[in-house]
Amino acid sequence: DADVTQTPRNRITKTGKRIMLECSQTKGHDRMYWYRQDPGLGLRLIYYSFDVKDINKGEISDGYSVSRQAQAKFSLSLESAIPNQTALYFCATSVTRGGAQYFGPGTRLLVL
Amino acid sequence: GESVGLHLPTLSVQEGDNSIINCAYSNSASDYFIWYKQESGKGPQFIIDIRSNMDKRQGQRVTVLLNKTVKHLSLQIAATQPGDSAVYFCAEIITGTASKLTFGTGTRLQVTL
Numbered sequence: 001d002a003d004v005t006q007t008p009r010n011r012i013t014k015t016g017k018r019i020m021l022e023c024s025q026t027k028g029h030d031r032m033y034w035y036r037q038d039p040g041l042g043l044r045l046i047y048y049s050f051d052v053k054d055i056n057k058g059e060i061s062d063g064y065s066v067s068r069q070a071q072a073k074f075s076l077s078l079e080s081a082i083p084n085q086t087a088l089y090f091c092a093t094s095v096t097r098g099g100a101q102y103f104g105p106g107t108r109l110l111v112l
Numbered sequence: 113g114e115s116v117g118l119h120l121p122t123l124s125v126q127e128g129d130n131s132i133i134n135c136a137y138s139n140s141a142s143d144y145f146i147w148y149k150q151e152s153g154k155g156p157q158f159i160i161d162i163r164s165n166m167d168k169r170q171g172q173r174v175t176v177l178l179n180k181t182v183k184h185l186s187l188q189i190a191a192t193q194p195g196d197s198a199v200y201f202c203a204e205i206i207t208g209t210a211s212k213l214t215f216g217t218g219t220r221l222q223v224t225l
Contacts, residue, residue, distance in 0.1 A: 004155075042201065042217040043156070058212065090155050099205075100146050101213055103155035 003027045004104035006091050011111045013081050021076045021107050023091030032074040033101060034058075034066060037088040046089075049074055081111045124222045131189040133219050135202035138183060142204040142214075147176060150218070151198045159187070159200075163207075189221075197223045198221045 004025045013019050023032065033048040035058075045058030047066040055066060063085060065077045078085055088108055092101040125131045136146070143164040148156035149161075162169045162176045169176050175188040185202050202219035 032148055040217060043215040045212050048212070096207075099144070099207065100161055102158060103148075106153075107156045 004091060004093055004102055006089075006104040006107050008107060009057070009105065010108045012112065014112050015082055017081050019078050019081055019109075021078075021089055021091075023074045023076070023104055025072050025091075025093045025104075027093050027095075027102065028071075029036065029093035029095050029102075030071060031094045031096070032068065033092040034064075035051070035090045035092065036060070036085075037090060037106075043090065046076065047070045078109075078111075081109075083111045085109065086111045121218075122220045122222065124224060125192045126130060126224050127194060128193055129223055131187075131192045131196065133187045133189075133200050133221065135187075135216055136183060136184040137138050137185060137202070137204045139204060139206075139214070140180075140183065141206050144205050144207045145176070145178060145185050146203045146205075146213070147174075147200060148203065148215075149196075149198045149200055156201070172184075192221075194223050194225070197221055 007022045031049050034045045035045040036046055037043050039074045044060050046060055046064050047058050049055050052068050052071055067075045088106050090106050091104040094101045147159040149159050150156045157166045160171045160174050160176050162178050167178050173190045177186045189196055199218040199220050201216045203212045203213045203215045
């Protein structure tokens with residue numbers, strides 16, 4: 001969905017490195033989310049934000065941090081990447097709390 | 113615990129036939145359900161949604177059925193096309209709360225020619 005963009009689309013990094021994944025949206029939605037997707041495990045919520053001043057941990061927030069720089073921007077950081085953080089990462093947005101979420105194209109991350 | 117799951121991991125359907133993808137949910141408090149389609153290398157794409165006060169909703173070539181008695185959700189795709197090949201998964205949530213969207217792991221739909 002071109003309304004939600006993620007950069008980079010692919011990233012290879014080494015254990016211990018700090019990396020940032022960025023998400024931007026033009027949908028005008030207040031709520032933004034970060035998920036990771038692993039084979040056989042489906043989508044798991046890392047962090048979510050209901051507005052610029054609101055940040056909440058999801059089910060697997062350990063090892064991650066986020067920053068909501070503006071309504072349209074929500075970035076995810078891995079402070080010290082480890083191999084089991086190798087996954088597909090998706091950003092999503094929604095209009096309402098508890099409503100349908102719209103996803104970006106994803107970032108494929110490989111941690112060596 | 114609460115769970116959202118799919119009965120079949122892989123569904124193979126011939127082009128032109130109808131497809132039915134099933135989903136079971138266990139949280140009786142969930143009142144909003146969404147079907148997503150995820151093609152290889154892409155993010156999940158919203159297909160159709162349904163609220164718990166409905167038992168059927170139709171879109172373009174897709175129909176979602178909700179049976180709250182047995183906590184079952186299905187996605188029907190009419191006249192399945194090769195472009196329908198993807199992973200489909202359902203999600204549930206309690207609207208108006210901070211509850212997270214709970215996703216199933218997905219069913220892969222393979223369309224054969």
